[in-house]
Amino acid sequence: GRLIASLFIYLQIFMALVSYTISLHDNIAAAFPATFTNHHNGYFPAAKLTAAAVAIALPSLWIRDLSSISFLSSGGILMSAIIFGSVVYTAIFGVVIGNGRIPLLRLGNIPTVSGIYLFGFGGHIVFPNLYTSMKDPSKFTKVSIVSFATVTALYTALAITGATMFGPSVNPQITLSLPKHSLVTKIALWATVLTPMTKYALEFAPLAIQLERSLPLNMTDRTKLVARGLVGSAILLIILALALTVPFFGYVLSLTGSLVSVTIAVILPSAFYLKICWDGMSKFTRVANLGFVVFGCVLGVLGSLDSSKMLVKGLVRVHGG
Numbered sequence: 319g320r321l322i323a324s325l326f327i328y329l330q331i332f333m334a335l336v337s338y339t340i341s342l343h344d345n346i347a348a349a350f351p352a353t354f355t356n357h358h359n360g361y362f363p364a365a366k367l368t369a370a371a372v373a374i375a376l377p378s379l380w381i382r383d384l385s386s387i388s389f390l391s392s393g394g395i396l397m398s399a400i401i402f403g404s405v406v407y408t409a410i411f412g413v414v415i416g417n418g419r420i421p422l423l424r425l426g427n428i429p430t431v432s433g434i435y436l437f438g439f440g441g442h443i444v445f446p447n448l449y450t451s452m453k454d455p456s457k458f459t460k461v462s463i464v465s466f467a468t469v470t471a472l473y474t475a476l477a478i479t480g481a482t483m484f485g486p487s488v489n490p491q492i493t494l495s496l497p498k499h500s501l502v503t504k505i506a507l508w509a510t511v512l513t514p515m516t517k518y519a520l521e522f523a524p525l526a527i528q529l530e531r532s533l534p535l536n537m538t539d540r541t542k543l544v545a546r547g548l549v550g551s552a553i554l555l556i557i558l559a560l561a562l563t564v565p566f567f568g569y570v571l572s573l574t575g576s577l578v579s580v581t582i583a584v585i586l587p588s589a590f591y592l593k594i595c596w597d598g599m600s601k602f603t604r605v606a607n608l609g610f611v612v613f614g615c616v617l618g619v620l621g622s623l624d625s626s627k628m629l630v631k632g633l634v635r636v637h638g639g
Contacts, residue, residue, distance in 0.1 A: 323590075324528070326581050330440070331521050332557065333574040337437075338514035338521075339561035340570060341491060343368040345510040348494055365562050371515060372558050378519035379526070379550035382543055390516040397509040397516065401493060402472060404506035408496050409479045429620040430628065433575030434568070436617075438473060439466070440579030490568030522550055565636070569629040576621025584614035 347364040378390070449458050480488045480495070489495040493510050496503040526546050533542050564570060588610040596604070 323582070323586055326578055326586070328525055328528075330574065330578040330582055331525055332553070333570065333578060334437075335514075335518065335521055335554075335557050336560050336564075337567060337571045337574060338517055339368070339372065339557055340565055340567045342371055342511055342514040343561055343565060344491060344567060345493060345507045346371060348498075349504065349507040349511065368562065369558060371511065372518075372554060375515040375518045376551055376554060379522055379554060380543065380547035381519060382539075382546070390520055394513055394516040394520075397513040398472075400509040401506050401513075402476065404502045404509070405476060405479055405492055405496070407502050408500065409483055412497060412500065412502070429576070429617070429624040430572045432617050433572035433577075433579070433621040433625055435575065436579040436583060436621075437571055437575030439469070440575065440583040490571075518554065522553070525553075526550060563637075564629070564633065566629055566632045569625050569632060572625035573622060573629060576618050576625055580614050580618040580621070585611055585618070588614070 343364060346367050350363075350367065445462075449455055452458060452461075476492065480492045484492075484495050487495070491510070493503070493506045496506060526549075529546055529549055530542050533545060537545075588607040592599075592604065592607050592611075599607075
C-alpha cells in the first residue's frame with residue numbers, strides 16, 4: 319500500500335510540473351506576440367524562451383535547505399492573487415463585452431471536467447508536511463476548511479467570470495482569452511509565467527527527500543547534494559521536453575486529475591481507512607467509504623479514457639500521422 323501511494327504521489331508531482339510548464343510556454347508566447355509573428359515557424363522561439371525560463375529555475379533544485387527558498391511559496395500565492403485580480407479587473411473595467419453563454423450542464427463533458435476539478439482540489443500530497451510544520455497542529459482542520467472554502471470561492475468566481483465574458487470560446491487558460499494589448503493582460507501573463515518557476519523546487523521536494531533517503535549512508539552530504547541536483551535537473555529536462563511535445567494544458571491537467579488526483583484524494587484514503595479500521599466502523603461508514611472507492615474508480619476510468627482520447631487527437635492534429 320505504501321509503495322502504491324508513493325508511486326501515485328510522485329506521478330502526481332511529475333504530471334503537475336508538466337502541466338505547469340505547458341502553461342509557462344503558452345503564456346510566455348502570448349507575452350511576446352511580436353517575437354513570433356516575424357518567424358516562419360513560431361514554435362522554436364517560444365520553445366527557446368520556455369527553455370530559458372526553466373533554466374533560470376533549475377538551480378533551485380540544487381538547494382538542500384528549502385527554508386531558504388520558502389519565500390517562493392508566498393510568491394506563488396501572490397502570483398495567483400495577481401491573476402485573479404487581473405481577470406476581475408478586466409471583467410469590470412475592460413473592453414470585453416460580457417455576453418458569453420455556456421450551458422449550465424453538459425453531461426458528455428463530465429468525465430473530462432471532473433479530472434480538472436479533482437486536480438484543483440487534490441493537494442493532499444502536501445498535507446503531511448503542512449501538519450508537521452505547523453506551530454499548532456491542532457488547528458490543521460480549521461486551516462484546511464478555510465483553505466478549501468477560499469479556493470472554492472476563487473474557482474467559482476473565475477468560472478463565472480470566464481463564462482460571462484467569453485462563453486464557449488474561453489481558453490483553458492483564461493489569461494490567454496484576455497484582451498491582447500491590455501497592460502492588465504500583460505501583468506496576468508507574466509504572473510502566470512512566474513507561477514511555475516516558483517513551484518519547481520517546492521513540488522520536487524518530496525521526491526528529493528525520498529531520493530536522499532535511498533542513497534547509501536556512507537555517502538557524504540556533498541555527494542548526496544550533487545546526486546539530488548543531477549537527478550532533479552534530468553527530471554526537469556524531461557518535463558520540459560514533454561511540455562513542448564504535448565502542448566495541451568487542459569487535456570494534460572484533466573488526465574492528471576482523473577488518473578492520479580482521484581486516486582490520491584479519493585480512492586486510496588478511503589481504501590486504507592477501510593483496511594485499517596474495518597472492525598471499528600459503523601455500517602454507514604463502511605458503505606460510505608466503499609461508495610467513495612467505487613465512485614472514484616468509475617470517475618477515474620471514464621475521465622482518463624476521455625482525456626487520453628482528446629490528447630491523442632490533439633497530438634495527431636499537431637504532429638501529424
